[in-house]
Amino acid sequence: MSRPLTFLAVHAHPDDEASSTGGVFRLYADQGIRTVLVTCTNGECGDGPGGVKPGHPDHDPEQVSRVRADELSRAAAVLGVERLVRLGYRDSGMVGWPQNDDPRSLRRAPVEQVAAQLVAVMLEERPQVVVTYNERGFYGHPDHIAAHRATMAAVAQIDDPPTVYFNAIPDSVMVVYRRRWAEEDRRRREAAGGTDAGGDDAADREDPEEEFDLGTPDHQIDATIDVRAVADAHFDALAAHSSQMHDSFWMRMGRERFREEMTTEWFVRATNPRALSGVVDDLFAGYR
Numbered sequence: 001m002s003r004p005l006t007f008l009a010v011h012a013h014p015d016d017e018a019s020s021t022g023g024v025f026r027l028y029a030d031q032g033i034r035t036v037l038v039t040c041t042n043g044e045c046g047d048g049p050g051g052v053k054p055g056h057p058d059h060d061p062e063q064v065s066r067v068r069a070d071e072l073s074r075a076a077a078v079l080g081v082e083r084l085v086r087l088g089y090r091d092s093g094m095v096g097w098p099q100n101d102d103p104r105s106l107r108r109a110p111v112e113q114v115a116a117q118l119v120a121v122m123l124e125e126r127p128q129v130v131v132t133y134n135e136r137g138f139y140g141h142p143d144h145i146a147a148h149r150a151t152m153a154a155v156a157q158i159d160d161p162p163t164v165y166f167n168a169i170p171d172s173v174m175v176v177y178r179r180r181w182a183e184e185d186r187r188r189r190e191a192a193g194g195t196d197a198g199g200d201d202a203a204d205r206e207d208p209e210e211e212f213d214l215g216t217p218d219h220q221i222d223a224t225i226d227v228r229a230v231a232d233a234h235f236d237a238l239a240a241h242s243s244q245m246h247d248s249f250w251m252r253m254g255r256e257r258f259r260e261e262m263t264t265e266w267f268v269r270a271t272n273p274r275a276l277s278g279v280v281d282d283l284f285a286g287y288r
Contacts, residue, residue: 005287007035008038010151015238017072023265024131025081026237029080029082041087041090043068048063072086072241089114091143092143092146127162129283131166163272163273163274170221171215173215223266224266225266225267226281267283
């Protein structure tokens with residue numbers, strides 16, 4: 001008897017599931033596929049109330065963790081996640097932050113320890129498809145890199161290994177995104193009289209994303225998934241993470257524009273046990 005189809009994603013922080021895989025989570029849940037989310041950290045290095053950043057005297061990591069836990073529960077429900085696993089590591093923060101050295105952080109956790117936790121979940125669930133980040137953690141975040149390493153170490157220990165995909169954005173799409181972000185920055189500066197509004201844009205320029213080419217060459221994309229049918233749920237899942245997403249470019253789009261533009265999610269195939277070729281339109285190609 002064949003196993004039921006199961007989709008499993010390994011993410012670093014609360015909200016990553018919505019920003020990276022929100023469309024496919026809801027899409028596959030609607031198709032009756034079992035969906036499982038593993039979130040590795042509690043997200044303590046996220047914004048506090050009013051956008052207060054880590055290191056500010058008013059930033060309370062434990063309060064941030066509690067808020068983000070509630071937001072994650074709501075977002076997972078919107079996306080139809082059937083099982084949510086929280087590994088409970090501390091958020092490591094961005095590259096070079098002091099939180100990198102917290103012994104409770106995901107960055108400091110031994111890869112084999114995290115992998116063992118993932119192996120236990122994978123053996124219970126037996127997913128055919130696993131999604132996580134590439135070896136750069138998509139944009140270099142220490143927790144994303146740690147999640148990648150642990151996931152790949154876990155998959156290597158599974159006797160019937162799943163097909164692993166990394167989330168990606170094609171170069172051709174990144175060109176459009178960067179143009180849009182530049183235009184939004186210009187408008188913000190103009191609205192603020194030619195200066196950075198509240199310092200937000202200046203802070204954005206220091207993000208690790210700016211040090212990475214976030215795009216993937218179009219010819220390396222292996223899966224292009226049409227998620228327009230679940231755009232409303234995807235938007236609502238992002239909105240559920242209001243403490244972090246309230247001023248994100250997705251929220252600034254508004255629902256109508258989001259429906260029009262956020263129609264596709266892309267992936268690179270990292271393992272290929274079904275010997276697939278070409279670009280697929282279903283992460284479960286080869287399994288049904």
